[in-house]
Amino acid sequence: MTTYEIKVKTGDRFGAGTDANVEIVLLDGSKKQTKPAYLDNWFRNDFERNQLDVFTIVDETDIPEVTEIKLKRDQTGLFSDWFVDTIEVTNVTSGVSSLFPILRWIRPDVDIHFTIYDTFLPQYDPRPEQRNLEIKEKQMLYEYQVKRPGLPVQIKNLPDDEQFSDSHMWDLLTRKYTIMAGKTVEMIFGQTAWDTLEDMKSVFSNIFGNPLDMDVWHTDENFGCQRLNRVNSNLIRLCTSIPDKFGVTESMIAPFLEGFTLSEAIANNRVFITDLEILEGIDCQKGLHCTVPLCLFFVNGKGQLMPVAIQLYQQKGPDNPVFLPNDPPYTWIAAKMWYNLADCHYHQGVAHLGCTHLIMEGFWIAANRCLSPSHPVYKLLGPHCYALLAVNTRGFDALLRPGGYVDKTMALGSDGLSELMARGIGQWRMNMEGDYPEFLKQRGVYCRDGSILPTFYQRDDSLAIYDVIRSYVTDYVSLYYDTREKLLNDAEIQNFGQELFKPKSENGCGILGLPFENGRFTSVDELVVFLTSMIFTSSVVHAAVNFAQYDTYGYFPNYPPMLKGPPPKNK
Template identity: 65%
Template sequence: MSTYEIKVKTGDRLGAGTDAKVEIVLLDGSGRQTKPAYLDNWFRNDFEARQLDVFTIKDDTDIPDVTEIKIRRDQAGLFSDWYVEKIEVLNKRIGTASVFPILRWIRPDVDLYVGKFDTLLPQFDPRRDQRNAELELKKKLYEYEEKVSGLPVQVKKVPEDEEFSISAKWDLLKRKFSLLAGKSVEMIFGSGSWETLEDLTGVYSKTFGDPKEMENWKSDEHFGWQRLNSVNPNLIRLCTDIPSKFGVTDECIKECLDGLTLSEAMSKKRLFIVDLEILDGITCVEGYISPVPIALLFVNGTGKLMPVAIQLFQQKGPENPVFVPTDPPYTWLFAKMWYNVADANYHQALTHLGFTHLLMEGICVATNRCLSPSHPMFKLLAPHFLFIIAINSRGLNYLVSPGGWIDKTMAIGAVGILELTKKGADSWRMNIEGNYAEFLKSRGVYCNDGSILPTFYQRDDSMMLYGAIRDYVTKYVNLYYDTNDKIIHDVEIQTFGQELTKSKSDGGCGILGVPFENGKFSKADQLIEVFTSVIFSSSVLHAASNFPQYDAYGFPPNYPTKIRGVPPKNKNPLKEEDIVKSLIDKSTTLDAMVITRILSERSTNALGDFEVTYTYDPAAVKIVEEFRQNLKDISLKMLKEMKNWCKNMISLSGRNSKFHQYLTYN
C-alpha cells in the first residue's frame, strides 16, 4: 500500500467553509489512478475558511508523481458550499510533492479535474469540455451592466467570489464609528463654524494627527508641489502657447519669471499649464460653486515649480481677473484655494473613481468572463483585482449615493461627480492615458534626466515602478507565448480582446486604444501593453490617488473640496477672517477627516506581496520572485534618495527650524 498525505487549504471567502463530504482521486496522466478516498478527520471540523487540513490516505496504486487530481463534494450538511485555495499531495514513500491551485468554488456532485500547477493555455488543455463549461458558468455570474448611463461598465451583481470574507473590515459606516469611538471627537470639534485658523489647527493633535500637507499649505512652493506630488499630478502639461481665453500677459507676471518673457520661458521649457475646462457645465450642489480654472506655473532658478497666474473661469473678462503672486497676500491665497476646489473634484471623479476603480472593474469582469482560472494570464491579472468589485459596490452605495459623503463634502456633489466621470472616462485610451510613459509624453513632461520639472518626484518614482511592472509582464507573457501562433490560436485571449474593445451597447467594455488590431491579438507586445496598463493602473496609480487623501484633504484650507460663498471677482485685499468664513463647518470638516483617514489606510498588501497566490508553475514563480526583488531594490533606492533629500533640506533650513522638526517627525 502507498501512503499519501493530502493538505487542503480552504480559501478566504465569505462562506468558504463546508460541511459536505469530500472525496479525492489521484492520477498520473497515463491512466493510473487511486480509488476514491473520503477526506475526513474524526472529531475535527474540517474545511473551515482559511484553515489548512491534513489527511492521510492509503491505496494499492503507487503514483510517484501525481499530475492530476479529481475532487468531488456532495450537498450534505447545513453549509455545503466550498471554496478551495489549493491542495498539496505528497507521496510519502518517495517524498515527491505536487501542488494543485484550485482557487474555485467546488460545485456539488460534479467531478472537478485539476492538473499540477493548473497553468496552461486553452489549446493545450486536455479537459477542454470542463474548461468551457466553467467559463460558460462564469459568464452568467459576471454579466456587464452600465449601472449609470454613460459610466464604464460594471458587474451586474457582485458574485460570491468577490464578496469580502470579513465584511466589517470594509464597512465604511462601521469603520467610521469605530474611528470615532472613545475619542469624544464630536466634543473636541463642537458645532458651528470655525472662528480662526488656530481654532481649526488645534483639533488635530487631539484626534487623528496632523495631515502632512498642513505644515506649509500657504506657500507658493507647496502649491506647485501639489501639482506634481499630491493626489492629482496627472493634469499638468508643458505650456507651448497661451490660450486666447487666458488673460495672462508679460506685464502682469514680469516679476515672477526670473527676468524672462512668457515666450522665452516657454522656449526654455520652464512654463507649465493646467486647464480644467472639462469642469465647464458640471452640476454643483445647491449653494456651492466649482471654478473652471486655468493655472500657469513656472520652474524657477532653483528648480521649484511655482504658480504665477490663476484665472478661475474659462473666459477672460473684467469680473474674471488673472490672480498673480504680487496680489494682496490673502487674495492670492484665496485664488489658490478656489483653484484647488476644482482640482479636488476632478481628482475624486476621474483620477481616483473613474480611471482606477470603474474602468478597472470592467476589465476585471472581462478577465473573469473570458479567461479560465487555469489560464496563465488570468493568474497574472487576478491578484491586482482583489476586492475591486466589492469595494466599488460599497463605495458607490455609500460615498456617491444621494445624500452621501460626496454630496456632503464636495462642491459638485454626487450628481456632478457622475457627470464628470462620464465625461472623462469616455475619452480614456489605453495606449495614452493607460500607458504611463506615453501619457507623460503626451503632456510634454516625460523626462529621465531631471531636466524637465526636476521636483516631479512622483513621476520619477512611478516611472521606476512602471518599468518594473513592464519587465515583469514581458517575462511572464513571453514564457507562455514564445510564438505568435500561440496567441493567435488562444480562443480565450482573443475573446478577452473582443470584449474589451466591443462597444458598451454591444455588450463589451468599450475601451479605446486597446492594441487589438483587425479583430485579434497577434503578437506578444500587444498583450504586454494591455497587462502592464491594467496592473499599473490598479496598483501604482490607485495607490498614488488614494492613500495620500488624508494628508491632502484632512486640513480643509490646504485642499478644499468646497468653499462657502463665491469666488473673488476682483483683487481687493482680503484678511484671514475672510478665509476662515469660507471654510466648511465643523461637522463637515470632521466627516471629511474621518472618511479620508479611512480611505488612506492600507487595507491590502503592497505591490508584489499578493494576498492570494495564483502562480505555482516553477518558471512563473521565478519571474514573480525577480519582480519582488526588483521592487525591493527600487524601494531601497527611493528611501536612499529621500534620506539624501531630507539631509539637504535640513542643512539648508537649520536644525532648529520648524521644517527640521517636520522632517524628523515624519
C-alpha cells in the first residue's frame, strides 16, 4: 500500500469555497491509476476560500511520480462552486512531489484532467475536447463592449474570475477611509477658494508625508524634471526647428541658452519641445478653462532640462504672448501652472487611463476568449493583468459618470476627457507608442549613453527593464516555440492575433500597429516583440504614469487639474 499526501489550495476569490464532495484519481500518464478517493477531513470545514487543506489517502497502486490527476465535484450543499489555485501531490514513499496549477473554476459532475504543470500548446494537449469546451465557456463570459465612442473595447459584464476577493476589497476600503479621515476631503474638494498657499499644506497627514514636489513646485528645475521623471514623460521630444505657430524668437530666449545661439543649441541636441495640440477644440466645463500650450526647453550645463518659453495657445498673436523665465515671477509661475493644467489632462486621459488601463483591457479580454488557461502565453500574461478588469470596471464609472470624480475636479469634465482619450487612443500604435524603444526614437530622445537628456532617469531605468523583460520573454517563448511550425500550427495563438486585429465592428479589438501583419503571427520574433510590449505596457509604463501621482498632484499648485479664472493674455 502506498500513502499520498495531497495539498489543495482554494482560491482567494468571492465564492471560491465549496461544500461539495470532491473526488480525486491519481495517474502516471500510462495505465496506472489509483482508485477514486474522496477528499474529506473529519470535523473540518474543507475547501474554504483562501484555505490550504491537506489530505492523506492510501492506495494499493504505487505511482512513484504522479503526472496527472482527475478531479470531480458534485453539487452538494448550498455553495458548491469551487475555484482551485493549486494541487500538490506527494508520494510519501518515493518523496516525489508533483505540482498542478489549476487556476480555474471546477465544473460540476464532470471528470476534469490536469497534467503536471498543466502547460501545453493546443496541438499537443492530450485532452483537446476538455480544452475546447473550456474556451467556448469563457467566450460566453468575456464579451466585448464599447462603452463610449472612440474608446477601446471593454468587458460587457465582469466575470467572477475577475472580481476582487473580499480581502482585496477590504484593503482598498481601509486605505480609502484612512485617506478620507478628518476634514481633509472637505478641504480638498470644497467649493471655496484657498486663501493662502500655507492653507494648502495643512491637509497633509503623517501617514503619507508631504508630496515630494511641495517645496520646489515653483522652480524651473522642478518644472523641467516633471517632463522627464514624473507622471508624463510621453510628450518631450527633440526640437529640430521652431514651429511657425510658436512665437519664439532667437533674441527673446538668448539669455537662457548659456551663450549658444538657437541654431547652435539645436545642432547640439540641447533644445526640446512639448506640444499639447491634441487638446485643441475640446470644450471645458462651464466657467472653466484648459490651455493648449507649447513649451520650449534647453538642457543647461548641469544636464538639467530647463523651460525657456511657454505659449499657452496654439497660434501666436498679441493676446497669446510667449512667457519667459525673466517675466515677473508670478507671471512666469502662472504660465507654468496653466501649462501643467493641460499636461495633467493629457496625463490622466491619454497616458494613464487611455493608453494603459483601457488599451490593455481589450488585450486581456481577447486572451481569455482565445487562449486556454493551459496555454503557456496565457500563463505568461496572467500575472501582469491581475485585477485589470476589476479596477477598470469600478474606476471607469466612478471617474467618468456625470457628476463623478472627473466632473468635480478637472476642467474638461468627463465629456471633454472622454473626447481627449478617444483622440489619444486613436493615435496609439502598438509598434510605435506601444514599443518603448521605438517611441523614444520617434521623439528623438532614445539614448543609452547619456549624451541626450542626461537626467532622463526614467528613460534609462525603463530601457534597462525593457531589456530584461524582452530577454525573459525570448527565453520563455523559445521553450514552446523552438520551431516556426509550432507557432504557425497553434490555433489558439493565431485566433488571439485575429481578435486583436479585427475591427471593433466585427467583434474584435481593432488594435492598430500590431507587430504582425493581418492578425497572423508568422515568426517567433513577432510574438516576442508583441508579448514584450504588452507586459512592458501593463507593468513599467503603468508604474511610470501611476505611482508618482501623490508626489506630483498632492500639492495642488504643482499640477492643478482645475484653476479658477481665465489664463493670462498679457504679462
